[in-house]
Amino acid sequence: MKVMNAATFTVEREDHTVGNVIRMQLHRDPSVLFAGYRLPHPLQYRLVVKIQTTSQSSPMQAYNLAITDLIKELDHLKAVFEHETSQKQADYY
Amino acid sequence: MAIEKVYIANNTSVIQDEVLAHRLGLLPIKADPRLFDYKSEEENANEKNTIVFKIDVVCTRKGERVLNSSVTSDQMKWLPEGSEMPFNTMTKFTSFGSSQKNLPGLPAEGISCQYPDIIVAKLRPGQAIELEGHAIKGSGNIHAKWSPVATARYRMLPEVNLMEDIQGKLAEELVQKCPTGVFDIEDVGTVKKAIVARPRNCTLCRECVRGTDWDKRVQLTRVKDHFIFTIESTGALRPEVLFTEAIKILNEKCHRIITELS
Numbered sequence: 001m002k003v004m005n006a007a008t009f010t011v012e013r014e015d016h017t018v019g020n021v022i023r024m025q026l027h028r029d030p031s032v033l034f035a036g037y038r039l040p041h042p043l044q045y046r047l048v049v050k051i052q053t054t055s056q057s058s059p060m061q062a063y064n065l066a067i068t069d070l071i072k073e074l075d076h077l078k079a080v081f082e083h084e085t086s087q088k089q090a091d092y093y
Numbered sequence: 094m095a096i097e098k099v100y101i102a103n104n105t106s107v108i109q110d111e112v113l114a115h116r117l118g119l120l121p122i123k124a125d126p127r128l129f130d131y132k133s134e135e136e137n138a139n140e141k142n143t144i145v146f147k148i149d150v151v152c153t154r155k156g157e158r159v160l161n162s163s164v165t166s167d168q169m170k171w172l173p174e175g176s177e178m179p180f181n182t183m184t185k186f187t188s189f190g191s192s193q194k195n196l197p198g199l200p201a202e203g204i205s206c207q208y209p210d211i212i213v214a215k216l217r218p219g220q221a222i223e224l225e226g227h228a229i230k231g232s233g234n235i236h237a238k239w240s241p242v243a244t245a246r247y248r249m250l251p252e253v254n255l256m257e258d259i260q261g262k263l264a265e266e267l268v269q270k271c272p273t274g275v276f277d278i279e280d281v282g283t284v285k286k287a288i289v290a291r292p293r294n295c296t297l298c299r300e301c302v303r304g305t306d307w308d309k310r311v312q313l314t315r316v317k318d319h320f321i322f323t324i325e326s327t328g329a330l331r332p333e334v335l336f337t338e339a340i341k342i343l344n345e346k347c348h349r350i351i352t353e354l355s
Contacts, residue, residue, distance in 0.1 A: 009354075011350055011353070014346065014350070017343070017346065018346045018347065021343070022350075060354075064351065064354065067347050068351070070347050071344060071347050071351075074340050074344045074347070075344070077340060078337055078340045078341070078344075081333070081336060081337065081340075082337065085333045
């Protein structure tokens with residue numbers, strides 16, 4: 001397919017759990033023109049992510065950036081959550 | 094951690110072997126699965142990947158009374174030294190190097206079922222059940238018995254707006270209508286005004302907009318980026334631990350994807 005700055009990434013052993021999150025993170029990138037994911041077959045455990053970017057960056061870059069941003073966001077979420085719960089008095093059970 | 098293999102020495106009850114084994118698998122076990130390792134089929138069962146339980150109950154009649162007519166989960170005893178079966182041989186089904194009693198992180202009372210009053214089987218006089226259950230670590234996507242979460246749900250925060258000032262009798266009527274106590278009366282000078290005190294309690298039952306003209310006075314929407322998650326645990330791990338473990342799993346997936354690329 002002769003489309004500039006477009007790539008498809010196939011990820012084995014993954015499903016909507018990461019696919020949807022990566023897609024949403026890619027949408028937030030202003031240099032990404034097109035981002036989508038699909039599971040080619042529900043019985044086969046693999047994922048296909050299709051990305052098209054502007055000439056500013058490459059699909060590879062956008063993909064890497066999205067995943068590193070996601071990892072940072074998850075770490076931040078975990079830190080904030082642990083901070084908040086340690087402040088509340090825990091008297092269950 | 095949930096019982097995966099059941100070695101039945103004696104089962105003279107009405108409950109079939111496979112039904113009994115199925116029920117034992119679903120019992121929630123009060124052990125932190127992070128202290129144990131996964132066990133594959135070919136590996137030997139040792140103290141790092143297996144927990145052994147035994148049930149040995151005989152139903153007898155003592156005069157008028159019947160003892161042990163129901164087998165409850167607190168009659169399932171933990172064997173920290175390993176399996177005792179098969180009875181006649183020296184090599185048992187598990188090869189424990191050391192006792193599990195000294196495993197760090199275990200609760201003081203030892204490992205048991207999370208709830209002591211779950212009825213596993215019912216017996217009549219003369220019937221007996223003698224079996225051993227081996228529990229291993231597993232993931233909830235293979236069988237629900239390994240899932241540490243009872244229910245997990247989320248909803249968005251409801252937003253309740255009062256379009257106009259509601260005073261006096263109308264305010265009292267509004268406070269009465271809401272079954273979860275979202276509204277409150279505030280005395281401003283001599284006038285009673287209704288305010289939205291606890292929007293988080295709102296279940297969106299729409300009682301406050303029933304009746305004539307009420308839907309012009311109260312507006313119900315949802316805040317699009319505020320989520321209220323409710324996580325119930327089966328008991329092995331605390332709910333906040335479950336949340337952090339879930340984030341760790343998502344993190345691992347992202348790491349794995351990015352290392353696959355490079």
